[in-house]
Amino acid sequence: MTVVRQLVLLLIMSTVDVLGVLPKVRQQEIAEITPTIATQGKTFGNNEELYAAGHAIDKDLSTKAVTTTDNGAGWLKLKLDKTYFIHKVVIYYRFYNNWYYPSEGCAESKVNFMACVDRNNNVDVSVYQGEVKQKSCGTLQLTYGLEQSDQIYTLLCNIEGDTLILSKNTGVIAVYEVAVTMTEREEEIGEITSTSVTQGNTITNSKGTYLAAHAIDKDLSTAAATRTDNDGGWLKLEFDKTYFIHKVVIYYRFYNNWYNPRVWCAQSVANFKTCVDNENNVDVSVYQGEVQQKSCETLQLTYGLEQSDQIYTLLCDTEGDTLILSKNTGNIFVFEVAVTKTECESFDTTKFPGLEDLSPELPVFPGTILTVKCEKPARFAIISGDKTLTCVQGSTFGFSLIPKCALVGKCKTLF
Numbered sequence: 311m312t313v314v315r316q317l318v319l320l321l322i323m324s325t326v327d328v329l330g331v332l333p334k335v336r337q338q339e340i341a342e343i344t345p346t347i348a349t350q351g352k353t354f355g356n357n358e359e360l361y362a363a364g365h366a367i368d369k370d371l372s373t374k375a376v377t378t379t380d381n382g383a384g385w386l387k388l389k390l391d392k393t394y395f396i397h398k399v400v401i402y403y404r405f406y407n408n409w410y411y412p413s414e415g416c417a418e419s420k421v422n423f424m425a426c427v428d429r430n431n432n433v434d435v436s437v438y439q440g441e442v443k444q445k446s447c448g449t450l451q452l453t454y455g456l457e458q459s460d461q462i463y464t465l466l467c468n469i470e471g472d473t474l475i476l477s478k479n480t481g482v483i484a485v486y487e488v489a490v491t492m493t494e495r496e497e498e499i500g501e502i503t504s505t506s507v508t509q510g511n512t513i514t515n516s517k518g519t520y521l522a523a524h525a526i527d528k529d530l531s532t533a534a535a536t537r538t539d540n541d542g543g544w545l546k547l548e549f550d551k552t553y554f555i556h557k558v559v560i561y562y563r564f565y566n567n568w569y570n571p572r573v574w575c576a577q578s579v580a581n582f583k584t585c586v587d588n589e590n591n592v593d594v595s596v597y598q599g600e601v602q603q604k605s606c607e608t609l610q611l612t613y614g615l616e617q618s619d620q621i622y623t624l625l626c627d628t629e630g631d632t633l634i635l636s637k638n639t640g641n642i643f644v645f646e647v648a649v650t651k652t653e654c655e656s657f658d659t660t661k662f663p664g665l666e667d668l669s670p671e672l673p674v675f676p677g678t679i680l681t682v683k684c685e686k687p688a689r690f691a692i693i694s695g696d697k698t699l700t701c702v703q704g705s706t707f708g709f710s711l712i713p714k715c716a717l718v719g720k721c722k723t724l725f
């Protein structure tokens with residue numbers, strides 16, 4: 311082993327000690343798939359404690375997986391529980407929190423850092439179906455950037471597979487985290503399926519046609535878009551019957567590759583803000599037939615560039631059979647609109663022997679406080695709320711109610 315190589319290996323190994331004080335848990339990606347198992351060719355230094363393959367998927371930004379590449383060992387494999395349409399792969403490479411750090415290998419100097427980057431660079435990221443390679447999503451091109459945010463890399467795959475393999479033939483593979491996403495969004499609890507979705511007009515450009523149906527296809531890579539001229543400026547979701555509509559969840563912009571030079575809105579922060587302004591201030595209202603019942607809220611988009619900032623939840627809590635998004639200037643542009651209903655639950659007092667006087671009769675009005683008196687000492691919890699109530703003999707406590715529904719949260723006896 312050459313002196314240079316020994317030095318490089320030492321540099322790689324010594325970086326771990328720097329990382330003890332990092333913010334540890336990484337942000338969950340939207341529509342993230344959790345791999346069932348991670349394996350790699352040959353764990354660096356046979357040190358499973360520091361460099362195990364599993365460290366690539368433990369969501370901990372202070373732990374990394376490292377494998378050597380000699381004798382064909384240069385691979386890290388993530389098995390998924392089934393075949394998915396794999397949208398993208400997000401790789402957290404180096405996550406320095408203390409640059410410059412005088413006694414720690416790669417962080418000791420810029421020269422050392424660049425040598426480490428070179429040793430870790432050029433990792434191929436490919437999707438496999440079983441043993442058969444489907445597609446290379448790209449070859450990781452690490453930068454010499456010293457900022458943390460430069461060290462997160464997104465590769466687009468957009469192909470089906472059940473396995474992700476990172477590989478290379480020289481140097482090492484060292485990654486702190488690998489996140490894999492699909493394009494399908496999660497279904498909301500109590501979600502209503504729309505029977506029809508229409509919009510005033512449909513925007514078409516070089517990226518495709520933004521059909522109304524894209525707003526409800528549960529695919530986070532497809533969007534509906536309408537202009538406000540030519541009778542446009544509205545997107546309508548209709549349901550099979552009248553529901554008590556609880557909330558509307560709108561997935562707005564779903565950038566998969568910020569910064570992305572091919573998408574105008576993603577070319578610069580200034581462009582992004584222009585796009586946000588153009589698509590902002592969308593009214594979201596519940597209708598019964600043609601009659602507006604209530605505006606849930608006017609969508610206030612933020613300039614946040616993080617994906618997690620781009621999901622908006624609006625509370626409606628009113629009855630209707632139609633949801634309409636509308637505005638008078640600019641465009642409406644949404645990737646997904648999910649609408650949920652509230653199921654009314656009856657409150658069975660026989661299950662709660664510590665309670666009496668459960669009244670009034672339903673339905674009740676928004677904000678009603680239902681007073682409950684206890685016959686004997688008991689303690690209750692609101693299952694779907696965040697309060698735990700202690701109830702002593704003869705005392706009372708209240709529940710907030712919503713129209714035509716018994717309780718916001720169900721009660722259970724803890725002891």
Ligand SMILES: [Ca+2]
Binds near residue numbers: 367374
């Ligand atoms: Ca990790």
Ligand SMILES: [Ca+2]
Binds near residue numbers: 527
């Ligand atoms: Ca969609």
